[in-house]
Amino acid sequence: MSSPPDSPGPEVPGPSGLTMAMTLRDFARGPIPMIEGLQARFGDVSRFRFAGSTMWQFGDPQLIEEVMLRKAGEFVKDKITHELDDLVGQGLLTSEGELWRRQRKLAAPTLQRRHIQAYAEAMVRFTRAMTAEWGEQSDRAFHHDSMELTLRIVVKTLFNLEMAHEIDRIGRAIEDGMDAFHERVHTMWRFIKDYVDPPLQPVHNRAVETLDDVIGELIRERQRDQSPGDDLLLRLIQARDDEGHAMSDRQLRDEALTIFLAGHETTALAITYALYLLANHPGAQQRVHDELDLRGGDLGANAANDLPYLKAVAQEALRLYPPAWIVGREALVDVEVGPWRVEKGDQVIIPTFVVHRNERFFEDPLRFAPSRWLDGLEKRLPRFAYFPFGGGPRVCIGNHFAMMELVLVLATILGEYRVEDLSESAVELDPSVTLRPKGEVPLRFVRRA
Numbered sequence: 001m002s003s004p005p006d007s008p009g010p011e012v013p014g015p016s017g018l019t020m021a022m023t024l025r026d027f028a029r030g031p032i033p034m035i036e037g038l039q040a041r042f043g044d045v046s047r048f049r050f051a052g053s054t055m056w057q058f059g060d061p062q063l064i065e066e067v068m069l070r071k072a073g074e075f076v077k078d079k080i081t082h083e084l085d086d087l088v089g090q091g092l093l094t095s096e097g098e099l100w101r102r103q104r105k106l107a108a109p110t111l112q113r114r115h116i117q118a119y120a121e122a123m124v125r126f127t128r129a130m131t132a133e134w135g136e137q138s139d140r141a142f143h144h145d146s147m148e149l150t151l152r153i154v155v156k157t158l159f160n161l162e163m164a165h166e167i168d169r170i171g172r173a174i175e176d177g178m179d180a181f182h183e184r185v186h187t188m189w190r191f192i193k194d195y196v197d198p199p200l201q202p203v204h205n206r207a208v209e210t211l212d213d214v215i216g217e218l219i220r221e222r223q224r225d226q227s228p229g230d231d232l233l234l235r236l237i238q239a240r241d242d243e244g245h246a247m248s249d250r251q252l253r254d255e256a257l258t259i260f261l262a263g264h265e266t267t268a269l270a271i272t273y274a275l276y277l278l279a280n281h282p283g284a285q286q287r288v289h290d291e292l293d294l295r296g297g298d299l300g301a302n303a304a305n306d307l308p309y310l311k312a313v314a315q316e317a318l319r320l321y322p323p324a325w326i327v328g329r330e331a332l333v334d335v336e337v338g339p340w341r342v343e344k345g346d347q348v349i350i351p352t353f354v355v356h357r358n359e360r361f362f363e364d365p366l367r368f369a370p371s372r373w374l375d376g377l378e379k380r381l382p383r384f385a386y387f388p389f390g391g392g393p394r395v396c397i398g399n400h401f402a403m404m405e406l407v408l409v410l411a412t413i414l415g416e417y418r419v420e421d422l423s424e425s426a427v428e429l430d431p432s433v434t435l436r437p438k439g440e441v442p443l444r445f446v447r448r449a
């Protein structure tokens with residue numbers, strides 16, 4: 001099937017002329033219309049020139065598997081992901097090569113399934129502290145609540161700190177940093193940002209200052225008090241390389257900030273979308289309540305196994321609204337992907353959001369149907385038809401942590417409350433690095449009888 005490296009290869013579909021104008025119009029409407037438009041017009045493969053780069057979009061699981069897994073060594077993260085370097089520096093998400101390999105090896109044990117079981121108690125405790133303020137009924141701007149909750153959980157479990165007074169500052173600074181990032185890469189500023197500073201540049205600069213300040217203090221606090229703990233931060237502080245050197249303060253800052261960024265907003269989004277979907281599907285919500293009532297008792301690290309329907313709800317929410325809605329790579333060398341020759345420096349878009357909604361893999365793909373996961377669907381699917389946590393060597397290091405948190409938080413809330421949707425129309429999306437909702441997600445929580 002694949003052509004020899006020196007042959008021209010098959011002709012590549014992709015926009016030019018009028019269809020490129022359509023693609024640019026879609027981009028102006030937002031990145032999701034753009035990736036959906038490419039898939040609708042050209043199918044699983046398209047190639048085009050955009051913002052000075054050659055871009056490929058691969059929507060086919062076999063091709064995605066080649067990029068993310070089988071030929072992973074021939075790719076690095078894409079240019080857009082590396083735009084995050086300005087904010088998070090060289091942490092796990094953005095570093096490459098030897099630095100990434102060393103840091104991944106160091107961090108991985110703290111996030112393995114066995115290790116994170118100790119965090120279940122904190123996940124439930126912080127969720128109860130949130131619902132304790134809701135009383136019999138509460139109307140919430142829920143995505144805000146959810147972001148605060150997951151930030152608290154990450155700070156406690158991975159940094160062994162309560163830091164109540166700093167949570168808001170960190171949360172706001174990360175959001176500001178993300179807004180500025182969004183402006184730089186997902187709006188028309190992308191085409192001129194190298195010549196003129198975008199309007200949110202000062203906001204970005206202030207966010208970096210705040211994060212340096214707060215995270216620096218947090219690290220110094222843990223360096224001073226190295227009492228034993230299960231936290232990732234202590235492990236990073238105590239790590240030594242082959243020559244016995246500790247990690248620099250800068251590297252510690254980059255890793256800590258990366259975990260804040262990668263670990264809290266993604267999970268918060270998954271919780272928000274799952275509750276929003278349940279609020280709009282009373283039958284599914286009733287089934288969750290029945291399962292929780294039948295199970296009874298306190299929930300621990302095994303909640304996902306004990307609650308198969310709720311786990312299926314989480315999987316279905318991650319399918320329809322994958323928080324990491326797109327993955328990007330850049331070719332390090334000329335490389336063949338299926339019959340296509342991707343050249344060194346080409347950018348590859350892997351549109352998770354589009355693949356997860358493809359009717360070739362999911363019957364009635366836009367329907368929220370958790371039960372589709374109950375009869376072994378995941379095993380029957382091609383490996384890269386459903387991949388909310390990515391795959392290959394750069395698979396999400398927090399995937400077990402996130403699934404456990406998602407199920408425990410949902411179970412704790414829904415054990416006590418029924419959820420209703422207060423918005424007048426369907427949630428609109430505002431994708432940045434993550435798949436954010438546009439504005440708030442207003443939800444009503446009513447205590448169950």
Ligand code: HEM
Pocket residue numbers: 077092093094104111258259262263264266267270322323324327328387388389390391393394395396397398399401402
């Ligand atoms: C529902 C929640 C989450 C989703 C959907 C998610 C998704 C992803 C995806 C798709 C990737 C791969 C990106 C790529 O290949 O370019 C990734 C990487 C990563 N995630 Fe997550 N994530 C979640 C939660 C978490 C949590 C809780 C943590 C930390 C505790 C975390 C930390 C990371 C890190 C550090 C990386 C980079 C790993 C590397 O390149 O070695 N994520 N995540």
